[in-house]
Amino acid sequence: MGGGGNLVDGVRRWLFQRPSSSSSSSSSNNNNNNHEQPIFNSSSFSSSSNPNHSANSGELIIEEDLDFSGLTLINVPKRNHLPMDPHKKGETEFFTEYGEANRYQIQEVVGKGSYGVVASAVDSHTGERVAIKKINDVFEHVSDATRILREIKLLRLLRHPDVVEIKHIMLPPSRREFRDIYVVFELMESDLHQVIKANDDLTPEHYQFFLYQLLRGLKYVHAANVFHRDLKPKNILANADCKLKICDFGLARVSFNDAPTAIFWTDYVATRWYRAPELCGSFFSKYTPAIDIWSVGCIFAEMLLGKPLFPGKNVVHQLDLMTDFLGTPPPESISRIRNEKARRYLSSMRKKQPVPFSHKFPKADPLALRLLERLLAFDPKDRASAEDALADPYFSGLSNSEREPTTQPISKLEFDFERKKLVKDDVRELIYREILEYHPQMLEEYLRGGDQLSFMYPSGVDRFKRQFAHLEENQGKPGAAGGGRSTALHRHHASLPRERVPAPNGETAEESSDVERRAAAAVASTLESEEADNGGGYSARNLMKSASISGSKCIGVQSKTDKEDTIAEEEDNETVAELTDKVASLHNS
Numbered sequence: 001m002g003g004g005g006n007l008v009d010g011v012r013r014w015l016f017q018r019p020s021s022s023s024s025s026s027s028s029n030n031n032n033n034n035h036e037q038p039i040f041n042s043s044s045f046s047s048s049s050n051p052n053h054s055a056n057s058g059e060l061i062i063e064e065d066l067d068f069s070g071l072t073l074i075n076v077p078k079r080n081h082l083p084m085d086p087h088k089k090g091e092t093e094f095f096t097e098y099g100e101a102n103r104y105q106i107q108e109v110v111g112k113g114s115y116g117v118v119a120s121a122v123d124s125h126t127g128e129r130v131a132i133k134k135i136n137d138v139f140e141h142v143s144d145a146t147r148i149l150r151e152i153k154l155l156r157l158l159r160h161p162d163v164v165e166i167k168h169i170m171l172p173p174s175r176r177e178f179r180d181i182y183v184v185f186e187l188m189e190s191d192l193h194q195v196i197k198a199n200d201d202l203t204p205e206h207y208q209f210f211l212y213q214l215l216r217g218l219k220y221v222h223a224a225n226v227f228h229r230d231l232k233p234k235n236i237l238a239n240a241d242c243k244l245k246i247c248d249f250g251l252a253r254v255s256f257n258d259a260p261t262a263i264f265w266t267d268y269v270a271t272r273w274y275r276a277p278e279l280c281g282s283f284f285s286k287y288t289p290a291i292d293i294w295s296v297g298c299i300f301a302e303m304l305l306g307k308p309l310f311p312g313k314n315v316v317h318q319l320d321l322m323t324d325f326l327g328t329p330p331p332e333s334i335s336r337i338r339n340e341k342a343r344r345y346l347s348s349m350r351k352k353q354p355v356p357f358s359h360k361f362p363k364a365d366p367l368a369l370r371l372l373e374r375l376l377a378f379d380p381k382d383r384a385s386a387e388d389a390l391a392d393p394y395f396s397g398l399s400n401s402e403r404e405p406t407t408q409p410i411s412k413l414e415f416d417f418e419r420k421k422l423v424k425d426d427v428r429e430l431i432y433r434e435i436l437e438y439h440p441q442m443l444e445e446y447l448r449g450g451d452q453l454s455f456m457y458p459s460g461v462d463r464f465k466r467q468f469a470h471l472e473e474n475q476g477k478p479g480a481a482g483g484g485r486s487t488a489l490h491r492h493h494a495s496l497p498r499e500r501v502p503a504p505n506g507e508t509a510e511e512s513s514d515v516e517r518r519a520a521a522a523v524a525s526t527l528e529s530e531e532a533d534n535g536g537g538y539s540a541r542n543l544m545k546s547a548s549i550s551g552s553k554c555i556g557v558q559s560k561t562d563k564e565d566t567i568a569e570e571e572d573n574e575t576v577a578e579l580t581d582k583v584a585s586l587h588n589s
């Protein structure tokens with residue numbers, strides 16, 4: 001196949017974008033000129049994860065080629081101007097920062113996540129449609145707030161056309177007391193989960209183009225030393241013109257060279273169906289980009305099949321499904337699995353032969369399947385990197401390393417907070433500082449130490465609160481702004497242990513690693529004693545037990561209506577009776 005001409009033209013079209021007319025005072029687009037130019041400029045990309053990179057630096061031209069022709073724009077109410085002296089440039093510019101909520105006219109709820117509601121809105125400055133995510137009660141739990149901090153920071157630093165862009169974050173009315181935050185994203189029409197469900201006539205060109213974008217985005221994200229860790233179709237936003245963007249970096253982590261070899265993944269609750277085999281039943285592992293590659297393989301397979309490839313009901317079932325298809329891994333691969341229970345489970349499993357990919361995907365392009373095999377290699381060391389995958393013959397005619405840029409690793413300084421034990425006020429301050437990246441003049445003020453100004457000017461967020469509340473109240477009633485494609489999710493907070501055991505204030509990084517090692521050893525010995533209680537033998541039950549330890553300590557997300565997906569995907573906790581049945585049937589098989 002090698003890529004339809006239209007698709008290649010499509011990519012070329014994307015490479016030459018008209019700069020967005022949306023440049024706000026705080027948008028990254030603000031120094032675009034008016035000529036068409038390649039969006040991929042190696043120098044701009046290479047500096048985008050500089051610690052001093054500001055959301056306002058305009059280093060990278062982000063593509064904006066959504067076709068709005070089919071959409072009816074709503075009326076945008078006039079902005080309420082406060083008195084200002086139009087002759088004083090600084091003042092007028094300063095006031096652009098103020099009352100900015102008036103700039104957006106909320107339209108309808110387009111999605112709900114565990115952290116808040118996402119509404120579409122029109123930016124009255126530009127006529128552009130945006131998505132505004134309202135994150136409620138950000139500081140209710142420090143762990144949730146830290147996740148939000150991580151996500152907004154990463155999305156500021158990762159500027160790439162295949163990664164969703166934060167256009168703006170609204171200035172809270174009070175630096176020390178704000179509770180909600182409003183993040184303005186570029187608006188996308190749907191997500192890959194919906195696209196796969198709604199389209200049974202996707203063509204080989206669609207598959208190729210989708211995979212190309214995912215890998216191109218990942219190549220960039222991995223070059224920044226960031227691992228997404230929760231790639232799944234719902235976390236890939238999609239437009240009708242086939243444009244995809246990776247979103248939801250809430251579980252993402254930056255990997256630093258001096259990180260310990262085994263990381264305590266206590267907060268890791270990535271969706272099981274897309275979870276790499278080395279993570280099944282394990283909560284000690286080293287971050288590696290190969291975990292994202294596995295997820296991309298699962299997503300690609302799901303596009304080809306029209307349904308999930310490995311819809312495991314628990315970790316044991318997950319490993320069973322993987323080995324049913326890929327065959328039991330060779331002993332060398334099993335020996336590299338960190339988790340002892342998973343290792344023993346796999347070694348004592350009856351030997352299974354791999355199923356030829358062409359049997360599982362009879363209609364697929366053989367080149368696509370050859371690449372899929374490289375993405376779904378059981379052993380992470382055999383899995384292709386994003387960069388290698390882009391160079392695969394499947395993409396010949398489409399890939400071109402010049403438009404698949406890399407970037408510098410993210411500076412450690414940006415994520416220094418991960419090493420510290422933070423209290424609510426610390427995270428609030430860090431999030432506020434992050435928000436100021438979208439408010440250059442306030443940032444300047446803040447850096448000069450004159451931050452008290454932030455108390456003097458209302459931000460307009462109150463009006464937003466009322467609009468969002470109205471939308472939320474009316475959702476579900478006839479004629480109300482329903483239309484949301486996702487169902488409401490509840491954030492069930494359970495005490496969420498930190499990924500790294502926090503160092504007490506004032507403790508050094510080395511001391512902190514020590515604490516981490518001690519904690520890891522403590523957990524390992526607990527597991528060993530659990531195993532000893534069970535006579536030391538491996539069992540599927542043991543394996544599930546250890547998996548549910550990590551799951552049970554984390555945020556559980558439950559959908560109100562989309563139960564079949566969410567329950568099966570998210571819940572690792574099972575009743576003893578269920579486990580006993582499964583173990584019995586495993587042993588009988």
Ligand SMILES: Nc1ncnc2c1ncn2[C@@H]1O[C@H](COP(=O)(O)OP(=O)(O)OP(=O)(O)O)[C@@H](O)[C@H]1O
Nearest residue numbers: 111112113114115116118131185186187188191486
């Ligand atoms: N930029 C966007 N444009 C359009 N829809 C979006 C955008 N960002 C998010 N959404 C939709 O809003 C919903 C919730 O968004 P998101 O997943 O970011 O929230 P969350 O609270 O972090 O969710 P989760 O519970 O998955 O962590 C998703 O269904 C997504 O499709």
